[in-house]
Amino acid sequence: MDIAKDLALIDLLCARDFPGEHERYHTAWLGPGHWPDVSDCYAYEVALVEGLTRRHGEASRWGTVTLEQRIERGEAIPEPWGTLTALAIDVRTWIEPVSGRRITIAVADRDGESVPQPWLAVTESDPP
Incomplete structure (x- = not known):
């Protein structure tokens, strides 16, 4: 689990x-793609959030429920x-x-089986 590596990837994708x-x-x-325990995934997310917050200030935090409702009504939501x-x-x-x-950043955890x-x-x- 390498937070520095993922922060460098984020920098690269912002410039690419x-x-x-x-x-x-x-x-x-x-x-890493495989977590010894599910809680490790959420701890990793917290570390990423802390790193990005140090760089860019506080994040906007929001939920996707409204977008999900719009999709259910047939509205096309642009990617990503x-x-x-x-997710x-x-x-x-x-x-x-x-x-x-x-x-x-989000943890893809909507699918209870994955x-x-x-x-x-x-x-x-x-x-949107």
Whole structure:
């Protein structure tokens, strides 16, 4: 579990060009991928949040319930926000000051059958 490595990845994705005109975001799974205990995943998320808060100030914290309701009504939610809604309920977002990109961290834990895993999205778009 290397917080410094994941923070460096976040820096890289904030600076890297996006893959294409219609794909204006980067996503990545964070952490080791296998947790000795589920609580270790949430502790890792806390450490990532602390590192990003030291760099960029307090995060905006929000939930995806409203986006989920909009999806259920048939509204198309742009990526990466649609995927984020499917993965997590609780989300934290910072704005990286140099690039202006949104850094969003969440633990993908909506699926009760899968092991929770921290997930990252870096994008130029605000949540819809």
